[in-house]
Amino acid sequence: MRWSQYFIPTLKETPAEAEILSHKLLLRAGLVRKLTGGLYTFLPIGLRVLRKIENIIREEMNRAGAVEVLMPALQPPEIWQQSGRYETARDVLYKVKDRANKEWVLGPTHEEVITTLVAGEISSYRQMPKNYYQIQVKFRDEIRPRFGLMRAKEFIMKDAYSFDASDEGAMVAYRKMYDAYTRIFNRCGLRNFPVEADTGVIGGNHSHEFMVPAETGENDVVYCEACGYAANIEKATSGLPKTAARELGAAVEKFATPGVVTIEALGKAPYSVPANRQIKTLVYIADSHPLIILVRGDDQLNETKLLAKTGAVAVRPANAEEIVPLLGAKPGSLGAVVNVPATVKVIADERLRGANDMTTGANEDGFHLRNVSMERDVKVSDWFDLRTVTKGEPCAKCGQSLKIQRAIEVGHVFKLGTKYSEKLNANFLDAEGKSKPCVMGCYGIGVTRTLQAVIEQCNDKDGIVWPVAVAPFAVCITPLVVAKDSPVMQLAEKIYTDLTAAGIEVILDDRDDRPGVKFKDADLVGFPLRLGIGEKSMAKGEVEFKPRGGELTAIKADEVLVKVREFLASRV
RNA sequence: CGGGACGUAGCUCAGCCUGGUAGAGCACUUGGUUUGGGACCAAGACGUCGCAGGUUCAAAUCCUGUCGUCCCGACCA
Structure with a gap:
């Protein structure tokens, strides 16, 4: 190629719109141009890199036994209603209408389409395992597109879907994709590592994300250098001991705390209750039902865990207008000991199990309760791991100190199970002639994001x-x-x-x-x-x-x- | 959706506070001189100052609304 005949519009100055280095270089080196927020045109140099990455992905997918297909980007809403995601994923769904005023959706992903396809084509266990993949444009109505290609309204994704007759078969398929992903990102020249991940709205019960370490990433990864444990902070746990039980004190005692509405204030004189002896009481609305959440005063609630453990579609913190009529006090004086409506479930973090000699709000403005025992004084419906891990905590597996690193998520593998096959009737007959739903997995790579991740990692001052x-x-x-x-x-x-x-x-x-x-x-x-x-x-x-x-x-x-x-x- | 900033030439930005002829650098065109790490001189072209209202004799500048961009948060497969 001759430069003079090509199209490489380099920029001496940095466009004002770019904040992170890879985004600046994407524009300055003439790889892409923005059409509008979250939508980019690939120029020849950018396109060449994109094709290189796509081809590496193709080679490794093919090598792992997956077969390429191409599905429609425009999809009927009916299959989304059938899977239930027309509701659960509605915030990211772009919807359009045709001339007859019929609604369509622009696919943010393709579980519904592939499962519908397979439902009509696979009818016997003899036809599995199968793994179909595509490299396709996806559309997501992101709340805030940002960082160039990192989070865009339209982006290119490689998505693969495996279908197996058994759980064991599905695990084999999962492992194959997991290994292929490691090879793909290595071949792209990326330092990368897999971490345990939350499955989110997509469902399923086993999942890893492939992360590229970068300060500009949108994820925090918890990892242990000693034993190799690594997990997204949304999912990570640690080996921190439960709150130490003490001599069981006298009955609960109410005391006045005028104006004290923070953990910190209660920790100071004249109260001097250390944060680790306080119970933090939060109120959340989970799918329109209020929930009381208890974590230790020095812990942070992890909302992703809350969402995952409660099985709710959406959770959000309740506001003061919702809390006061419910518990009779404003945030800062809340507790789960007295005046808790019988209809409201109390969910507590595991770290509080067995804790006593604790202090918490009295559900009365200006008052707290001391000598609280979780076992004796609080009616807990469910115990979950709900807290966010912080750096330096001991690893649950080996006890060494955990570290936290920012990272870019470039790939995600899920073992889906039968969530989609059941809803969309992707069934087969097993060797005994019994009808069963296919066991599925899905595996995504953000191709355009991977491109930018390479730039984020491979650059110097020039x-x-x-x-x-x-x-x-x-x-x-x-x-x-x-x-x-x-x-x-x-x-x-x-x-x-x-x-x-x-x-x-x-x-x-x-x-x-x-x-x-x-x-x-x-x-x-x-x-x-x-x-x-x-x-x-x-x-x-x-x-x-x-x-x-x-x-x-x-x-x-x-x-x-x-x-x-x-x-x-x-x-x- | 909440908080903040910004919107002036293709790009980076000044001018706005304190209303009165729209600016600089880079890029572009022409001529000349240069030629090993983003050259120099001269001349030129390029703007409905995001858009719509309002105030005013007069608005890039003040006010209101609106659209867009970026940042933080919320949210996020």
Whole structure:
């Protein structure tokens, strides 16, 4: 490819819209342009990288036994109603109407479509296992699109769906995808690691996310260096001991705490109740039912856990207008000991189990209760792990100190079970002739997000530093004289022809620009190797050999092909 | 949806407080000089100041509304 005929609109200055580094580089290196918030056009360089990533994914999916299909992006709402997600996923569903005023949805994912397909095609256990995947555009009505391709309204996803006759078979399929994902992200040049994950609205009971460590990520990952435990903070647990039981004190005692409405204030004189001896009382609305949540004063409620453990579709904190009529006091004086309506369930964090000598609100403004025993004084309906892990806590598996790292989620694998096959009638007959629902798994990779994650991880002060496997071109030839009949340009053309003939992807910077401009652009766009050809080096029969981010050396002009091959082979 | 900031040339931004001829740098065009890490000189072209109302003799500037962008939060498969 000749640069002058291509389309690489690099930017010297950073567009105001970009905040994080990868987003800036995406724009500056001319990979994408924004149409409007959350919607981007891929320019040729960006598209080439996208295709590279897609092909790596294809190769690994195929290798793992998955088969490529392509499903419609526009879908009938009926299948979403059938699966129940027309309601549970309604916030992210784009809906459109046709001329007859019939409603359609733009697919945010394809469980409904693939399950409907399979329901009509698979009828025997002999036809499984099966795994179908596609690389497709998805549409999600994100509340706040941000960070360029990281969270967009429209994005490209690889999604695979496995169908098995048994739970054991489904686990095999899951494991195959898990291994394939590790290979895919490694091949893309990404440092990455799988973590245990929450399954969210998609359902299922076994799930891992593939994370790329990055400070700009939207996830917190809890991990243990000693034993390898790693989990999304939404799911992570630790080996922290339960609250120590003490000598069971006298009966509950009410005491005045005028103006004290925070854990912190109650911890100070004259009360001096340490946070770990307080019970924090929160009120949540779960699918329109109020719930009382108890966690220890020094713990934070993890809403994802709450959602998962209660099985609710949605939870949100109740506001003061809802709380006062319910418990008779404002937030800051709440508790679950007295004046709790019988209809309201009390859910408590495991860490409080057996705790006594605790202090909590009295459900009366300006008063708290001391000598509270969870067992004796609080009627708890359910005990769950509900707290958020913090760094430094002991690992539940090995006791070593846990760490927390920000990360970008680039892939997610789920064991779905029969949630969708049951609702959408994807049944088969087993060896005994008994009808059963297929056991499913689903496996997603954010392709466009992965592209940006590579940039986020592979860059320096001059621009992008592409791993060879996903580089838009492996080599950039930079002749410093571009007149057609000049010896420099003739050598550049020869090298270009030779490398291209050898199957190497080369871009020839034939623009009539000053050297500095070309060097800066080549660095910004990030080609792994740049070959510089000027009159000086040429006089010595040499060509400049400059790996991106490495040292410039001179090589013999007639050794270019060999040296380039060596270099590329060493980087795979 | 709550909080904040912003919207002026293709891009980055100044001007707004204190109303009165719309600016700079980069990019672009032409000519010249340059030519190994984003050149220099000269001349030029480029704007309904996001949009709609209002106040005023007069609005980029003040007021109201609206749309859009970005940040924080909430939310999030």
